[in-house]
Each structure stands twice: as structure tokens, then as C-alpha cells.
Amino acid sequence: MSLKIIDVKESALQIIEGQFHGLYSGTLGVSSIKGGQSAANLALENLDITRYAEQRSEVQPFEKRGATVLSPYIRHNLLTLDQVYRAVKDAPFKDREKFRDELYWQEYSRHLYARLGVRLFENLKFEANRDSEGDGWNRQMNCVDQVITELESDGWLVNQTRMWMASHWTVRNEKGWLYGQDLMYRQLIDGSRAANLLGWQWTVGAGTGKPYGFARWQVEKRSPGTCFKCALKKNCPIQEFPDEISPHQLVKDPLLDNDPDLPRTTGPTTPVINDQAKFVLLTIDSLGDADPALAANPELPVVFIFNEVALAKLQLSSRRIAFYLETLQDLSTRRQLTVYLGDPYTFTKENPVAITFAPVPSFKKFENLAQLYPYPWLRKPYAGSVRSFTSWRQKIDKGSSQ
Numbered sequence: 001m002s003l004k005i006i007d008v009k010e011s012a013l014q015i016i017e018g019q020f021h022g023l024y025s026g027t028l029g030v031s032s033i034k035g036g037q038s039a040a041n042l043a044l045e046n047l048d049i050t051r052y053a054e055q056r057s058e059v060q061p062f063e064k065r066g067a068t069v070l071s072p073y074i075r076h077n078l079l080t081l082d083q084v085y086r087a088v089k090d091a092p093f094k095d096r097e098k099f100r101d102e103l104y105w106q107e108y109s110r111h112l113y114a115r116l117g118v119r120l121f122e123n124l125k126f127e128a129n130r131d132s133e134g135d136g137w138n139r140q141m142n143c144v145d146q147v148i149t150e151l152e153s154d155g156w157l158v159n160q161t162r163m164w165m166a167s168h169w170t171v172r173n174e175k176g177w178l179y180g181q182d183l184m185y186r187q188l189i190d191g192s193r194a195a196n197l198l199g200w201q202w203t204v205g206a207g208t209g210k211p212y213g214f215a216r217w218q219v220e221k222r223s224p225g226t227c228f229k230c231a232l233k234k235n236c237p238i239q240e241f242p243d244e245i246s247p248h249q250l251v252k253d254p255l256l257d258n259d260p261d262l263p264r265t266t267g268p269t270t271p272v273i274n275d276q277a278k279f280v281l282l283t284i285d286s287l288g289d290a291d292p293a294l295a296a297n298p299e300l301p302v303v304f305i306f307n308e309v310a311l312a313k314l315q316l317s318s319r320r321i322a323f324y325l326e327t328l329q330d331l332s333t334r335r336q337l338t339v340y341l342g343d344p345y346t347f348t349k350e351n352p353v354a355i356t357f358a359p360v361p362s363f364k365k366f367e368n369l370a371q372l373y374p375y376p377w378l379r380k381p382y383a384g385s386v387r388s389f390t391s392w393r394q395k396i397d398k399g400s401s402q
């Protein structure tokens, strides 16, 4: 497959309309959350987590939301978890602890995905409906419609409504979670398989044995006024919580207890220099100026390749692609950058590149690397149990600095 140059001088929407035919789904649009290192830096500068602990789950009105909306930047390492962790060192104790706990959830998802790989697409510890086809979101309900409208038009949701939608899809409406997570993944501009799969597995009970129930109660508490405007307010399908169930426990997966190949999970811990590099190749897992391969090679030209085959299959939303384009446009003001549509794996076979390790299954397709740089973990993976967040957290957090 040949490489096609994408000229990033046009607007993101013009580029998508002109050059991404058949490679995205839904209507054309951009998110209100701007892509790029400059936007990420500004968001970090303005970060104020006072009252985060109390307000992080608020949905409506927008002014009451305590969520920071940093996730698109964190997901693509425009802001590293370590950077964000340190940025809140002077915040009020309760808010700082709660916020850092959530950063750890992000790190936990990365550790899980790095170790388990595509196994994370299967029920992890308990049986849950994974495979039934069909749409689990009835949009006659105002609460569901509002959330899905926000997802489709802005590509982002607070954690609370992500849980509502995952629960409604599978716990209440008995549709396979794999399809629901795919739909969400396509639209979220922070979409990561690690966090999205973890979020779905934990909400529907596959990760915990305790499915999260979604009912009118949460909507009235977190989004007052929504039910009042609902056509089904007198006939609410979620008036009561779904019946509690005790899902069947699956045979224990030894990978959850022990990592037989920790170096493979972690990637290199120091740079591996095999040859001189001619380019820095960026991947979506590390798009920031502090990307280790980029920072170590300040003089080298930079390349980013939209994976054409993957895009055709994934059908991401145009908002997500626009976020990448905005990020690349911003980078092109500081570095010599060429953006292509094509096959990034062939490029590394044919060109000596410097690249940063990414803890995702597809990274192993990059071969013949001239230079490989370590992934910016918040905490290095360990070989012990990742069965529960709490025990993982206790082990991993030892020795962390405040």
C-alpha cells in the first residue's frame, strides 16, 4: 500500500471531507475539546480540582460538573499521568486523593491491557452478556437521548453517564457489551481500548461480579430537570433498579494473578538504540511534545501515519479524527512534520525510525526499529495480581512521591 500525503494546512473538517472517504462514521463535525499540545497545556494550566471529590459525578447543569475533561489529553499522552499527578500536589486533600485515585484507574487499565491484550475483549472474571446483537439505548428516554446526543455531537461524556449507558445497554436491556463498547469507542475522542474495555467490564459486572444498576434515581440526583422533560416521565422504563443478580464466576485466568513475561508487558525501561534514526514516528498512544522518542531526537523530521486499513475497519467518528489532525497541526508549528495515510508498519520496515513503545497489542507489528524508547508509565507494571484495583493499587503505589 502506498503512502498518501495529508496536507495538514487545511481545516480538520476539509481534510476529513476531502481525504478520509469511507474511513469514518457519522456526521462530519469537530468536538468542543480542541486537540493539540497547546490546548493540553492550557487545560493543565487552568486545572483546578477544588470540590472534585464532591462534584466529579455531576451531569447537569454543565456548570456543576466537577470532571476535569483532561481525558483526551491524557489518553494520547499529550499530558502524561505523572505530569497530571504532580500538578495537583497542592489541591485540597480530599479532592487530591480522589483525583489521583482516578488517575490510578487509568494506569490500572493500561497495565491490564498491556498484560492481557485482546483477552480484555472477553469476560474477565464473571459471566456477562457479551455477544447479543441489537441496540441497547432507547432514545425515547430523555436521559438516554441527552447522553447519546452529547456523545455523537461532542465525542465526550462524564464517567457517570458512561456508566449509565453501559449499564442500560447490557444490565437492563440485555444487549452484548462488546457491541456497546465498540459504539462508544468509535465516538469518544478519549477512546482507548484499555479504559473503555475496563469501564464496560466493570460496569456490567464481568470484572466485579456486581453489575452496576442504572435507574431514575441517579438521573434525578445527577441531572435534575431531565426527567421533567421526558416523554416517558409517567411511564419510566427505569423507574426501579434492575433486579440484582449474582453472575456465574468464570474459571480463574492465571494471567490475572501472575505476569509470565513482565518485560514484554512493560516494554524497554531504557532506550534501545540499534541504529541511527532518520525519522521519529509518532503513534496515537504518544502524541505529546514530551514523547520520549521525539524529545530525544529534536533535529529529526517527524512522521505520523493514519493507518488506512485500521480506520476502514474501526469507522471512528470524524470528531476523533479531527482531534488527531488538530494535534498534528499544532505540532507542525514546532517540528518538521509529514502526515500520511497508509500503512505505518511497512514504513518502519523500510525506514530507520525512532519510536516510543506503546502498551497495546498492535505495537508488536512494528518491526526493524532503529530506536525504541520507554513508555511513560505512571508506575512500572509488576508481575503480581491485577485481579482487583484495590490490591493492585496497594502494591504499585509503594514508594510514590506526593
Ligand SMILES: Cc1cc2nc3c(=O)[nH]c(=O)nc-3n(C[C@H](O)[C@H](O)[C@H](O)COP(=O)(O)OP(=O)(O)OC[C@H]3O[C@@H](n4cnc5c(N)ncnc54)[C@H](O)[C@@H]3O)c2cc1C
Pocket: 056, 066, 067, 068, 069, 070, 071, 072, 074, 075, 099, 102, 103, 104, 105, 106, 107, 109, 157, 158, 159, 160, 162, 163, 166, 184, 185, 188, 190, 191, 192, 193, 195, 196, 197, 198, 199, 200, 203
Ligand atoms: C463504560 C466506560 C467507558 C469508558 N471509556 C473510556 C475511554 O475510552 N477512555 C478513557 O480515557 N476513559 C474511559 N472511561 C473512564 C472515565 O469515564 C473517563 O476517563 C473520564 O470520564 C474522563 O473524564 P475526565 O477527564 O473529566 O475525568 P476526571 O474525573 O477529571 O479524572 C481525571 C483523569 O483520570 C482518569 N479517569 C477518571 N476516571 C476514570 C475511570 N473510571 N477509569 C479510568 N480512568 C479514569 C482519566 O484519565 C481522566 O482524564 C470509561 C468509563 C466507563 C464507565
